[in-house]
Amino acid sequence: xxxxxxxxRVADAACVVHIDDLPDGLxxxxxxxxxxxxxxxxxRLTGVAAEKAVGRDMRDxxxxxxxxxxxxxxxxxxxxxxxxxxxxxxxxxxxxxxHELMVAARLVRRPxxxxxxxxxxxxxRDGGARARLERSRADLVSTVAHELRSPLTSVKGFTAxxxxxxxxxTDDQKRIMLETVNADADRVTRLITELLDVSRIESGxxxxxxxxVDIPARARKVIAGRVAAGDAEDRFRLEIRGELxxxxxxxxxxxxxLANLAENAVRHGRGTVTIVVEPSEQGVTVSxxxxxxxxxxxxxxxxxxxFWRGNGRRRGGTGLGLxxxxxxxxxxxxxxxxxxAPEGGAExxxxxxxxxxxxx
Numbered sequence: 409x410x411x412x413x414x415x416x417r418v419a420d421a422a423c424v425v426h427i428d429d430l431p432d433g434l435x436x437x438x439x440x441x442x443x444x445x446x447x448x449x450x451x452r453l454t455g456v457a458a459e460k461a462v463g464r465d466m467r468d469x470x471x472x473x474x475x476x477x478x479x480x481x482x483x484x485x486x487x488x489x490x491x492x493x494x495x496x497x498x499x500x501x502x503x504x505x506x507h508e509l510m511v512a513a514r515l516v517r518r519p520x521x522x523x524x525x526x527x528x529x530x531x532x533r534d535g536g537a538r539a540r541l542e543r544s545r546a547d548l549v550s551t552v553a554h555e556l557r558s559p560l561t562s563v564k565g566f567t568a569x570x571x572x573x574x575x576x577x578t579d580d581q582k583r584i585m586l587e588t589v590n591a592d593a594d595r596v597t598r599l600i601t602e603l604l605d606v607s608r609i610e611s612g613x614x615x616x617x618x619x620x621v622d623i624p625a626r627a628r629k630v631i632a633g634r635v636a637a638g639d640a641e642d643r644f645r646l647e648i649r650g651e652l653x654x655x656x657x658x659x660x661x662x663x664x665x666l667a668n669l670a671e672n673a674v675r676h677g678r679g680t681v682t683i684v685v686e687p688s689e690q691g692v693t694v695s696x697x698x699x700x701x702x703x704x705x706x707x708x709x710x711x712x713x714x715f716w717r718g719n720g721r722r723r724g725g726t727g728l729g730l731x732x733x734x735x736x737x738x739x740x741x742x743x744x745x746x747x748x749a750p751e752g753g754a755e756x757x758x759x760x761x762x763x764x765x766x767x768x
Contacts, residue, residue: 427445427447428447428448428449430447430449431449432449432531432532432533433447433449433450433451433452433453433454433509433531433532433533434446434447434449434450434529434530434531434532435447435450435466435470435529435530435532436527436528436529436530437466437527437528437530438526438527438528439486439487439524439525439526439527439528440465441465441466441467441481441486442463442464442465442466443461443462443463443464443465443466443469443470444462444527445458445462446458446461446462449532450532453509453532453533453534454470454503454509454532455503455507456469456470466481467479467481467482470503471503471504472501472502472503472509472511473501473502473503474499474500474501474502475500475502480501480511484496484513484528486515486525486528487524487525491517491522491523492521492522493515494514494515494516494517495512495513495514495515496512496513496514496515497512498510498511498512498531498533499511499512500535507535508535509532509533509534509535510532510533510534510535511530511531511532512530512531513528513529513530513531514528514529515527515528516528516529552599552603555595555599556596556599558592559592559593559595559596560592560596562588562589562592563589563592563593563596566585566586566588566589567589569585570582570585570586602728602729602732603728605728605732605735605736606714606728606731606732606735609731609732609735609736609739614735614736614739616657616658616661616739616740617658617660618656618657618658619656619657619658619659620654620655620656621655621656621657621658621659621662623652623655623657623662623685623692623694624646624648624652624685626659626662626663626666627646627666627683627685627694628646629663630663630666630667630670631644631646631670631683633667634670634671634674639674642680643674643680643681644670644680644681644682644683645680645681645682645683646682646683646685647682647683647684647685648685648686649684649685649686649687650686650687651687652685652686652687652692653687653691653692653762654762655691655692655760655761655762656762657740657760658740661736661739661740662760664732664733664736665733665736665737665758666683666694666696668729668730668732668733669696669733669756670683670696671729672696672729672730672756673696673697673698673700673754673756674698676698676700676754677698677699677700677701677753677754678698678699678700678701678753679698679699679700679751679753680698680699681696681697681698682695682696682697682698682749683695683696683697684697688759690742690759690761691742691759691760691761691762692759692760692762693757693758693759694757694758694759694760695749695755695756695757696755696756696757697749697750697751697753697754697755697756698749698753698754699749699751699752699753700752700753700754701753702748702749702752702753702754703746703748703754708745708746708747711730711746712730712731712733712734712744712746713731714727714728714731730756733756733758737758737760740760740761741760741761742758742759742760742761743758743759744756744757744758744759745757745758
């Protein structure tokens with residue numbers, strides 16, 4: 409008998425540990441509303457400790473109300489309704505003080521089909537996270553609309569003008585207008601590419617196709633591209649320090665990382681943009697530095713968020729570039745930080761690990 413009790417206690421302890429590892433809040437109550445289980449996340453979200461809730465009535469310790477002030481448990485009515493009902497759709501509810509939580513429930517029946525409700529399993533999520541997600545989506549729609557409006561207006565205006573008055577323009581004038589249309593089409597393509605990257609990063613569907621990559625060569629290519637686009641050649645400096653190990657990376661995504669960081673340094677910084685490539689214990693470290701104002705330490709955790717534009721000033725771009733850079737670096741198993749550069753300004757420093765074909 410002692411062995412059986414010990415085994416049961418071990419099983420119960422394992423169950424508790426497992427429940428407390430869940431990221432969402434979990435409450436379990438019997439059909440009368442007596443609280444049986446409160447996991448750690450639920451205690452954190454509600455502010456009610458498990459020892460103060462277990463054994464008490466749900467309506468006393470977790471008095472959830474809907475937007476009209478109605479008692480959620482009373483409306484739930486575990487003992488009533490159709491015997492086929494097993495799930496209660498997630499909805500926003502409030503605790504006293506106005507704190508919003510997203511609450512869903514499952515009715516556990518015995519027997520499973522058409523039996524009486526024996527337990528109610530309730531899941532909780534932070535309503536603030538939902539609000540932040542909705543704001544993020546609204547920001548995304550607003551950003552896309554704003555960024556698309558200008559190039560599409562330009563494309564529409566020039567093409568309509570050329571179609572209506574083709575014979576009135578010289579070849580040079582036509583070329584200028586067509587070059588503008590081409591540049592604006594490229595701008596729209598870049599925006600769509602950024603949005604697809606954001607979607608893949610957020611959903612975990614970003615694919616890495618590894619091959620041996622010469623990082624200094626990719627940096628030179630990015631600098632050459634900036635110079636060809638009109639930046640002064642003496643604005644950039646590339647430093648390679650020490651013997652670099654072999655790195656197996658996604659070449660296109662390395663180009664994208666370096667290009668985004670170089671563009672960020674040119675757009676938001678001043679002076680010389682220096683790219684330093686050097687070996688490190690973890691693999692290869694690349695630093696992209698400018699000589700501008702730099703980034704305040706309290707903002708260092710925000711710069712990699714979506715729609716961040718330095719110090720709230722809009723200087724062009726979607727504000728997605730650094731978010732994408734962080735996602736691409738982490739997809740390679742690396743990390744990125746921002747700090748103050750040795751000569752002032754901002755320094756974005758990322759590290760990618762060495763690898764082999766087997767690692768890839």
